[in-house]
Amino acid sequence: MRTQVGIIGAGPSGLLMSQLLHRQGIETVVLERHSRDYVLARVRAGVLEHGFADLMREAQVAERMDAEGLIHDGFDIAYEGRRHRIDLKGLTGGNTVIVYGQTEVTKDLYDARDRMDGIVIHGAEDVQPHDIGTEMPFLTYSLNGEEHRVDCDYIVGCDGFHGVSRKSIPRDTLREFEKVYPMGWLGVLSPTPPVSDELIYVNHERGFALCSMRSPELSRYYVQCSADDRVEHWSDEMFWEELKRRLPDDAASTIVTAASTEKTIAPLRSYVAEPMRHGNLFLAGDAAHIVPPTGAKGLNSAASDIFYLYHAMVDHYRKHDDSGLESYSERALARVWKAERFSWWMTRLLHHFPGEDDFDRRIQKIELDYLFSSDAAMKSLAENYVGLPY
Numbered sequence: 001m002r003t004q005v006g007i008i009g010a011g012p013s014g015l016l017m018s019q020l021l022h023r024q025g026i027e028t029v030v031l032e033r034h035s036r037d038y039v040l041a042r043v044r045a046g047v048l049e050h051g052f053a054d055l056m057r058e059a060q061v062a063e064r065m066d067a068e069g070l071i072h073d074g075f076d077i078a079y080e081g082r083r084h085r086i087d088l089k090g091l092t093g094g095n096t097v098i099v100y101g102q103t104e105v106t107k108d109l110y111d112a113r114d115r116m117d118g119i120v121i122h123g124a125e126d127v128q129p130h131d132i133g134t135e136m137p138f139l140t141y142s143l144n145g146e147e148h149r150v151d152c153d154y155i156v157g158c159d160g161f162h163g164v165s166r167k168s169i170p171r172d173t174l175r176e177f178e179k180v181y182p183m184g185w186l187g188v189l190s191p192t193p194p195v196s197d198e199l200i201y202v203n204h205e206r207g208f209a210l211c212s213m214r215s216p217e218l219s220r221y222y223v224q225c226s227a228d229d230r231v232e233h234w235s236d237e238m239f240w241e242e243l244k245r246r247l248p249d250d251a252a253s254t255i256v257t258a259a260s261t262e263k264t265i266a267p268l269r270s271y272v273a274e275p276m277r278h279g280n281l282f283l284a285g286d287a288a289h290i291v292p293p294t295g296a297k298g299l300n301s302a303a304s305d306i307f308y309l310y311h312a313m314v315d316h317y318r319k320h321d322d323s324g325l326e327s328y329s330e331r332a333l334a335r336v337w338k339a340e341r342f343s344w345w346m347t348r349l350l351h352h353f354p355g356e357d358d359f360d361r362r363i364q365k366i367e368l369d370y371l372f373s374s375d376a377a378m379k380s381l382a383e384n385y386v387g388l389p390y
């Protein structure tokens with residue numbers, strides 16, 4: 001098979017890239033190792049920056065998001081039993097976020113790919129990039145026991161943290177930065193009305209908690225757990241009891257609980273791989289960087305990678321202008337590192353770290369007291385949360 005842009009991974013990054021390029025008449029093939037159902041069964045991000053929403057609109061896949069997504073003008077931080085509202089809209093001159101699950105984003109992207117007869121090959125095993133340092137790179141994969149090859153101009157690695165594309169960059173070229181946090185997030189989906197109209201991020205001495213949602217009928221809750229904790233250690237009853245112990249009284253007394261429909265533990269990690277390009281292989285999304293979910297930046301930093309790379313590809317094919325491709329890695333990393341900083345900062349602000357001492361706890365208290373007392377401090381949080389410019 002021959003195409004212009006070969007994409008590894010049919011998560012949100014790969015599907016959005018494919019959809020945007022196809023709409024500009026640029027051919028793509030997406031190779032995904034799992035089934036569509038498997039990809040859609042993953043429950044992950046919940047908050048979309050306005051930049052991501054605009055990119056979905058440009059890709060013509062935003063109709064359901066605009067109809068069903070929940071516009072949020074702010075969120076609460078609960079500390080020492082009190083809720084402090086961060087007025088995103090007021091502090092950023094009108095910017096807001098959309099609460100719309102990554103599962104729905106991925107569903108909408110798949111539907112759009114189907115409508116355009118986009119080529120997304122599921123069950124592609126042992127996908128391998130080849131000759132990425134040449135003008136004629138290609139991909140190989142096996143499907144139902146048969147070997148296949150896709151010749152392309154460019155390969156885009158949208159295959160997440162455990163994918164193959166980053167590992168195809170020579171070790172002596174790749175520079176990696178990593179911080180693994182000593183805690184995880186135990187997340188639960190429950191078919192219940194959210195405890196509050198807006199998100200509540202909780203800093204409690206027993207640990208972090210987050211009250212989020214997917215719709216007026218579907219709630220998403222998290223509690224900080226130990227890094228080596230396991231889902232089977234947590235019955236629903238244990239989860240609800242621990243969450244209520246961390247919530248401020250008004251929320252703890254009104255939360256509606258039910259049997260969970262999904263329960264997983266996500267590890268917390270900061271990670272960046274540089275450069276995000278090697279020859280004619282480009283990395284985008286989790287393939288190149290990971291953030292702890294505290295700042296809701298995972299999916300949203302994948303979006304700015306896709307924005308930069310999509311425009312660079314269009315400039316190449318339409319205007320024979322390669323400046324965007326040449327500057328992609330540097331430009332994408334500049335915004336990725338700002339998301340890394342914010343996610344690291346918000347994680348340290350809201351979690352209790354094993355081994356922290358009295359000084360650490362006092363600094364955290366002062367950081368929160370300063371945040372709640374300073375418009376400048378809240379404005380800084382707000383402009384990062386709604387999304388820095390692309």
Ligand code: FAS
Nearest residue numbers: 009011012013033044045159160163285286293296298299
């Ligand atoms: P993805 O990992 O979503 O997609 C990569 C795709 O490539 C997958 O479908 C995979 O099957 C495929 N693939 C991998 N290797 C392959 C190979 N060798 N060949 C072919 N295909 C291959 N972000 C938030 O903002 N908020 C959250 O609460 C949040 N929670 C998360 C929880 C978990 C457990 C994880 C892992 C991530 C979470 N994230 C969260 C971040 C998440 O939303 C990512 O940022 C987002 O999925 C990034 O999308 P992609 O870059 O498309 O990567």
Ligand code: PHB
Nearest residue numbers: 045046212293294295296
């Ligand atoms: C979610 O709804 O899953 C969610 C929201 C905000 C975050 C992380 C996760 O910071």
